Every structure is written in C-alpha cells, then in structure tokens.
Amino acid sequence: MSKPSLPQGTRDFNAATVQKRQYIFQTIRSVFETYGFQPLETPSMENLDTLMGKYGEEGDKLIFKILNNGLDNPQKRAQIDEGWDKVIAGKNNATITERALRYDLTIPFARYVAMNHGQLTFPFKRYQIQPVWRADRPQKGRYREFYQCDADVVGSDSLLNEVDLLAIYVTAFEKLKLPVEIKMNNRKILLGLAQVCGGEEKLIDLTIAIDKLDKIGWEKVKEELNNKGFSTQQQEIVEGYLNISGTNDEKINQLANLLGENENGKKGIEELQYVLSYHQSTGMDKYLVADFTLARGLNYYTGLIFEVKAMDAQMGSIGGGGRYNDLTSLFGVPNIPGVGISFGVDRIYDVLEEKNLFPTSIDQGTQVLFFNLGEAEAKVAYAQMMQLRDKKIACEMYPEKSKFDKQFKYAEKKGIPNIVIIGADEVSNQNCSIKNLATGQQTNVAFKDLLNYSF
RNA sequence: GAGGGCGUAGCUCAGUAGGUUAGAGCGACAGUUUGUGGCACUGUAGGUCGUGGGUUCGAGACCCAUCGUUCUCCCCA
Numbered sequence: 143m144s145k146p147s148l149p150q151g152t153r154d155f156n157a158a159t160v161q162k163r164q165y166i167f168q169t170i171r172s173v174f175e176t177y178g179f180q181p182l183e184t185p186s187m188e189n190l191d192t193l194m195g196k197y198g199e200e201g202d203k204l205i206f207k208i209l210n211n212g213l214d215n216p217q218k219r220a221q222i223d224e225g226w227d228k229v230i231a232g233k234n235n236a237t238i239t240e241r242a243l244r245y246d247l248t249i250p251f252a253r254y255v256a257m258n259h260g261q262l263t264f265p266f267k268r269y270q271i272q273p274v275w276r277a278d279r280p281q282k283g284r285y286r287e288f289y290q291c292d293a294d295v296v297g298s299d300s301l302l303n304e305v306d307l308l309a310i311y312v313t314a315f316e317k318l319k320l321p322v323e324i325k326m327n328n329r330k331i332l333l334g335l336a337q338v339c340g341g342e343e344k345l346i347d348l349t350i351a352i353d354k355l356d357k358i359g360w361e362k363v364k365e366e367l368n369n370k371g372f373s374t375q376q377q378e379i380v381e382g383y384l385n386i387s388g389t390n391d392e393k394i395n396q397l398a399n400l401l402g403e404n405e406n407g408k409k410g411i412e413e414l415q416y417v418l419s420y421h422q423s424t425g426m427d428k429y430l431v432a433d434f435t436l437a438r439g440l441n442y443y444t445g446l447i448f449e450v451k452a453m454d455a456q457m458g459s460i461g462g463g464g465r466y467n468d469l470t471s472l473f474g475v476p477n478i479p480g481v482g483i484s485f486g487v488d489r490i491y492d493v494l495e496e497k498n499l500f501p502t503s504i505d506q507g508t509q510v511l512f513f514n515l516g517e518a519e520a521k522v523a524y525a526q527m528m529q530l531r532d533k534k535i536a537c538e539m540y541p542e543k544s545k546f547d548k549q550f551k552y553a554e555k556k557g558i559p560n561i562v563i564i565g566a567d568e569v570s571n572q573n574c575s576i577k578n579l580a581t582g583q584q585t586n587v588a589f590k591d592l593l594n595y596s597f
Numbered sequence: 598g599a600g601g602g603c604g605u606a607g608c609u610c611a612g613u614a615g616g617u618u619a620g621a622g623c624g625a626c627a628g629u630u631u632g633u634g635g636c637a638c639u640g641u642a643g644g645u646c647g648u649g650g651g652u653u654c655g656a657g658a659c660c661c662a663u664c665g666u667u668c669u670c671c672c673c674a
Binding site: 147150198200201203204246274276278279280281282283284285288289290357438450457458459460461462484485486487488489490513515545546547548549550551553554561563565566567575577579582584 | 598631632633634635665666667668669670671672673674
C-alpha cells in the first residue's frame, strides 16, 4: 500500500480555508443576485466536441479528456487500435474519448443557451459558480482544478450590460476590501490597428506581439513584428500605439489620432468612451484603466474586453471578460450577442491571504463546549445543550469523561470561546458554571436562565 | 511543451571535505496525588534518509535514472 496522495494541481481544503472561500463565494454571489442575475449549474463534463476548437490551439491542449469505458473489449480491438493511432497522431477520436471536463463556464453556458433559446427570456442574465479543470503545469496562482464565478448577459447589444458588469466587479472587490485595477480595451481597436498596419489577417500575430510588451520589451516585440513581415512603417505605427500614455482621456485622444478614420477604431473608441463616461457618474471610473496592450487569449471576444489585476500583488489576473457577439453560432444558433465577466476565486483567495485581508469574524466554529463529567451528569448537560442548539448556538459536548485538563485543551485548540461545566453539584443545584476561556471569568447560571445567557 | 530548486520523524528543518548506534524545535501521547486549561518540568512513541541502480572498504551526503513537489517561461483565472 503506497502513501495516499493527491493528483497534481488539486488541493484539500480544511475548515478554516473552506470558511474563507465561502466568504468570497457568498460576497460575489450576493452581488450577482443584487444585479438581477440568476444561477445556473452545468455538468462537470461536456461532450468533447462542445469544447474543442473554442479556446485556441493552446487551450485545446489543456482540456482534460476522459477515457471511454469499454476499451478493454476484445471484440472491438481493431477499432480501438485504429482510434489510438489517431489519438497518438494528435487527433481526437470518439472511440477513445468523447467527453471532457469543462475548461471554463462560458462555453458550457453558450451550449446551454443554444439548446434552450426557445424557452429563455432575453436578455438572459445568468451567474454560475463552479469548478473548472485545466491540464496546465501547476505553479503559483495556477491550479488544475479551480473555481470560476461567471456572470453573463446574452440577447442584448446594449453597452449598458458592460457598464453593469464593470459595476459588479467594482462592488464585489470593494466588499472584499481588495484594491484592484480594471484594465479595458476593445477588440475593435485592435482590429482597427491591424487594418491600419498590415491588414486584418495579421490581427492575431499583432495581438500576440503587443501582449508581450511588458514582458520582453519593445526591441524584442519589434523583432517579432519584423519576423512576421510587418514593414518598417507599420512597425512605427505599432510603436506609436504602444507608446500611448497618460490619463484615460489622454490615451483615447492619442489613439484617435493614430487610427484616424478607421471605422473599427472609431467604433471601438466610442464604445470605450461610452462606458467610461457612464461610470464617471457612478464614481467607479477611478478603477477603470484604458490599456490598449490588453489582448486576452480567448479568441471569441469581439468587443470590449476586461481584465482585473490586484494592486501591489505578484499575481496574474484575478478576473477577466468581454463581449462576444456570436458565441452560440458555434452551436448552430446565430445572432445571440453576449457579454460576460469571470472571477478567479482561487487567486482572489491567495491575494487576500497574502495581504491579510480576510475579516477575523468569518470563523464560525463551536461557541460552547459542554464538559463531560460522567454518565449521569452528561445526560443532564445534554438536555441543556439541546436547548441552546435550538436557539442556533453552536454547541458540542466532549464525548468522553476525561480529565479537565484534556477537555480544556480540546476547547483551546478548536478555538471554542466558552465552556459549560455541569457536574454533580450543579445537577443538584439545577445550575451550571459558564467559563469564558479568553477572560477566565466564571459565573453560575441557573438552568432556567441559560437560554437567555449571551455567549 | 522548455528550463531551474527541493525531497531526512506528523510539521519546520540540522546533518560539517562521504566515516561507527541519523539529531533539534514544534506537535502527539503519558505523568507531575483522578472538579478548573494556557506556563513549567519529566518521560514515551515516531525515520525503508522519495524510489531503483551505480561509484566506494564505507553513501543521508557523490553520479545516473525514476517518481513526487515547487518555481520560472509559454499560456492563463
């Protein structure tokens, strides 16, 4: 028997951790509900072809695939061998695998909308809090199983949805007391840039290069652009684009000059301005930062895109989202525009922990420990305890008659603030001794008054 | 997919240029006269040194492989 272990990139959560995670979930959930979003849950596995091809080449490689059952069936040997050959050649084959663990919550949601659009009332606003799985190499802030909290609106083109979703971000992070910056860009701006220098078909090469700016620096980006066949003149435009700086308004002005009369550029800027100006009136614009180098990997985005960064923390993005104008057409139902955001709970947890931002009051453990002083006494004490439990006070009784020392230590280790002692004397006097472990104060309380005692 | 670090008691780690029976702190358990904890003292248990090879008279230490873990890059939440 080998030592038990956990699959790579997965974790157990102990009591204290679960409570802190619940605090994050509940905070986000209550904000979602306040904004009129309703819950949805989908299965942890989807058909493989629902997921494949939606996350780009890199993403497809990170999907956890589930091996089919019955591969040991000798009668299907030939078929299975053929299937394996295809899998080994890098293709998917339904004989070997036809299901996979979900990689995010957006695509399963799109699949749900495509399947149920006849019954849904649009605009349809749903939130979803569930784990997702990625076959990534685990490292800091990166797990193979982690939770996302998504809110999406489908069936509406209005930018008011973007405004609303940004407000959700701001409200949730304010409640969590986590200082953040929300970066915004627009795919249309990136498209406009591509059209101005090199053409639309270079959009992907261009965004990949731009995205690397803060990691590898301009010289290397320039080199990469050169390799991808961008002319000197085009490279200069990109350089000008990347050098845009200042306040949001200043950046937008510089961008407008650079992109000139390009239709996509103008539209992209207009949308960005709309959302920014809306949030000037809510006061939330102080969190919003126009960042034209923001690209985002998922290739289904078509409009405004967002990414949330925790301030002063060594951590990748803790949330992201954007507009996708035609996601359901991947599943045969065209013309349902959508926009959504996602919270990365596990990373938010790591940042809150690192910065010590969890409130101290979320520890919801036992309030009162009843000492066990023997069979007869325990029976009397148990009846008293049950009354407190009826009043929703968390109580427990030490399960065996042990020395005081031991029972005290148990209370201490579990962080139980109060103990109640009911021994032979107390039973005959119909009262109990209540001791507060922090202060050491001990008082006698009659059984009939116990219910009104404030612990 | 590429590249580093680290695997010694339940936990955190020591372990000198390879040399006898592998150590400490914390934790656990027991006790210091069996109704009042935190402190202190005493004692007890607990290790195939990740695994498998190799070098050597001799390996926890050196070499190779393998597994696990962690971090960076890629990409992402």
